Amino acid sequence: MSADAVPTLPVTRTCPFAPPVEHRKLREEAPLSKVKLPNGRVVWVATSHKDIRTILSDPRFSSNRRDPNFPSLAYERPPSSNLKPMLLELDPPEHGPARRAVLGEFTLQRMNALAPRIQQIVDQHIDAMLAGPRPVDLVQALSLPVPSLVICELLGVPYADHEFFQTHSANVVNQKAPAEVIMGSVVALMTYLGQLVGAKVQNPTDDLLSRQIQKQLENGAVDFEGMVSMAFLLLLAGHETTANMISLSTLVLLQHPEKLAALREDPSKTLSAVEELLRYFTIAESALGRVAKEDVEIGGVTIKAGEGVFALANTGNRDPEVFENADELDLARNSRNHLAFGYGQHQCLGQNLARLELQIVIDTLFKRIPELRAAVPFEELSFKDGSAVYGMHEFPVTW
Incomplete structure (x- = not known):
């Protein structure tokens, strides 16, 4: 099939609450089909839930983003950096030991131990919202600072530098x-992050990076480049994705007051609601690329x-x-069988943390500000159509 005869990705959402119509058409007519990327390359796209799970769990597909054949939706593919391959880029046998080394930092038990601190952070930011002028941009007042501060404290990154890493993360x-x-x-x-890791080698503190450094020192020497690579991935993923989910979840719940009322009446339903919100939005809609190592x-x-x-998880999560x-x-x-966190060996490492943050924010925000509402018409809201992580640029709210 010629490049001119296939549809082109990416496709902009016409509705912020739904995948592009073109994605649905692909799933209905040819769940595995070819598409053209911005650079002119033609690649496969998987759109059904079943095929996506198959591809993401099949070791014959590689996650190596440095492979020249790896699909990219960037309009200009940047050259490979000197950064050591990140966890999400590794294939077996390297991937297993690298993931297991840090997996214990994200167990459900460890994440639940963070709940009181996350609650405190959320309350502090809502306090500031209530004490300040209205309207307020929910993105800057709550959605972005909460997960940013949580991941900073978890990793041991100074939150005072948040504007620096948030700006550069948005560019990435x-x-x-x-x-x-x-x-x-x-x-x-x-x-x-290299400077930060170097400082923690000399003066470890009580945080994830320091614990990983100490563990490596006990076994010999610190894999400095590997530690910087891990810090890069966790810092980027730890705030960018959850921040966008907070804004979008708030918006859609305000659009469905009857559903919001049910949650407010029974907070025990929130965790299940979080799973549905993750499925419904699937904000990292095209993050699941692979390249075949064999036929x-x-x-x-x-x-x-x-x-x-490409495994288009946003369409797989709408598979009837x-x-x-x-x-x-x-x-x-x-x-719970949604694909918002991926599937298989590369399933999102921080998913337990993301669920917990979303649960606490949703329960607390609408309990403390029951009259919260959008401060501008829906048509004036601006969405991140050009980002690998879908979300909102701003969300003015009032009460």
Whole structure:
């Protein structure tokens, strides 16, 4: 099939609450089909829940983003940095030991131990909202600072530097940014985190990075580049994704007051509602790229060695064969088999933390500000159409 005969990605959402219509059409007509990327390359795209899970759990597909055939939606693919491959880029056998080394930091038990501190952080920011002028931008007042402060404290990153790393993180995930801008921000973050890791080698404190450094020292020497790579991934993913989910979740709940009322009446339903919100938005909609290491047949279609494939989780999470009335927001739905955190060996390391933050924010925000509402018409809201992580630029609210 020629490049001119296939649809082009990315496609901008026409509704912030739904995947593009073109994605749905692909799933209905050809769940495994070819698409053209901004750089002109043609790759495969998987849109059904079943095929996505198959691809993400099949070791014949590589997660190596430095492979020249790895699919990228960036309009200009930046050159590979000197950063050691991140955890999400590793294949077996390197991936298993690297993931296990840090997995204990994100157990449900350890995350639940953070709940009182997360609650305190949320309350402090809502206190500031209530004491300040109205309207207020929810993104800057709550959505972004809460997960940023949580991940800073967890990693041992000074929160005083949050404007620096938030600015550069936004550049890194901006698919429309020039390659030199993306790479400049990667280098800036690497340099910053390299200095931080170096300081913790000399003077460890009670945080994730220091614990990982001490563990490595007990076994020999510190893998300095590997530690910087891990810090880069956790810092970037730890605030960017959750921040956008907080804003979008607040917006959609305000759009459905009857569903919000049910949550406020029974907070025990919030955790289940969080799963549905994660499914419903699937904000990292095209983050699940792979490249075939050998010929692989899926559903009668052969993906050849060296061909790239995108797993469009946003469309897989609207698959009617898995989720009844999939386009509806049903907060009572059992959505735990959603793909918002990926699937298989690379499933999101921080998913327990993300769930906890969302649960605490949703319960607290609407309890403390029951009259919260959008301060501008829906049509005036601005969404992150050019970002690898979907969300809102601003969200003016009042009460």
